[in-house]
Amino acid sequence: MLNEIGMNEINGSIETQEAPVLREFGLVEQFHWLMGQNHSNHFSMAAEVTGKTTPAMWRDALDEVQRRHPFLNVRIGAEKGSKPVFLRANGCRIPLAVKERTSSLQWQTEFERELSTPFDASSAPLMRALLLRCGSRCEIILTTHHSIADGMSVVFIMRDLLQAVSGNKLAVLSTPPSAEELLARLVKTPPLQTTVPA
Numbered sequence: 001m002l003n004e005i006g007m008n009e010i011n012g013s014i015e016t017q018e019a020p021v022l023r024e025f026g027l028v029e030q031f032h033w034l035m036g037q038n039h040s041n042h043f044s045m046a047a048e049v050t051g052k053t054t055p056a057m058w059r060d061a062l063d064e065v066q067r068r069h070p071f072l073n074v075r076i077g078a079e080k081g082s083k084p085v086f087l088r089a090n091g092c093r094i095p096l097a098v099k100e101r102t103s104s105l106q107w108q109t110e111f112e113r114e115l116s117t118p119f120d121a122s123s124a125p126l127m128r129a130l131l132l133r134c135g136s137r138c139e140i141i142l143t144t145h146h147s148i149a150d151g152m153s154v155v156f157i158m159r160d161l162l163q164a165v166s167g168n169k170l171a172v173l174s175t176p177p178s179a180e181e182l183l184a185r186l187v188k189t190p191p192l193q194t195t196v197p198a
Contacts, residue, residue, distance in 0.1 A: 022074055022086040025147070026178020032146040033076065033084055033121070040118045044111055044143040045154045052136050053165060055098045061164035062094045062129055068160060068170040071148040075124035086148075089124030101134035107141065114143040121145060127157075 025033065035041045066072040071086065072094060078084040099110070110130055119126055126145035132138055140161070144154055160170055177185075 020088050021077070022070060022088050022175055023178075025084045025086070026180045028179045029147050030084060033078075036119075036121065036146065040116070041146045042115070042119055042143060043146060043151065043154070044114045044141055045151070045158055046107055046111055046139055046141045047158055047162070048107075048137065048139050049162070049165075050137050053138060055096070055131060055133070057165050058098075058129070058131050058140065059096055061161050062096055064164040064170055065157060065160045066094050066125065068172055069157060070173065070175045072125050072127055072157075074126065074148065076121040076126070076147060078122075087124075092124040094125050095128040097128070097130045099130070099132050101132040101137075101139065107132055107139040111141055114141055117143075119145045121147065 032041060073089055073092065074086040075089045076084055077087040101107075110132060114128075114130060126148045128143050130141040130143075132141075140158075142154060142158060142161070144157075149157065164170055
């Protein structure tokens with residue numbers, strides 16, 4: 001069934017020219033990428049939203065979230081024998097599929113379908129969205145390649161998406177460091193000094 005924009009799927013173009021490297025993979029990211037070579041290890045997260053929204057509002061919100069998070073604008077580059085890297089892919093848009101909800105349990109079927117649909121990691125972006133609409137209630141399902149996010153990351157992305165669909169502007173974040181870089185920063189940071197009042 002066509003949505004208010006007049007299409008079932010709302011996609012943007014993907015940049016085809018050679019993209020600059022955003023950064024190399026960390027070990028954890030490389031592990032998830034290698035695991036994905038044998039079986040799909042991407043994951044989905046769903047949220048139920050009450051209140052009147054439109055596909056155009058969700059499209060704008062996804063664009064806002066994508067502008068905020070650098071890893072929502074990447075694809076994976078992997079030359080044989082070299083470490084994989086995140087390549088910038090400016091000009092792509094998170095795909096948004098829109099469907100009319102036919103039952104309160106439909107989201108579970110769609111969730112399973114999303115989990116069984118693999119990503120092409122060499123194409124950006126590495127996240128997609130599905131919107132199930134029914135009057136003043138909807139479900140939004142985000143599916144993400146595991147190399148760019150973990151479960152907690154997607155919780156924050158979902159939070160940002162809900163803020164954006166409510167009309168809030170989001171500040172742009174810097175490129176996330178790898179887990180190894182974060183750990184190195186923690187190790188180099190001296191412990192906090194505390195004093196006990198006399």
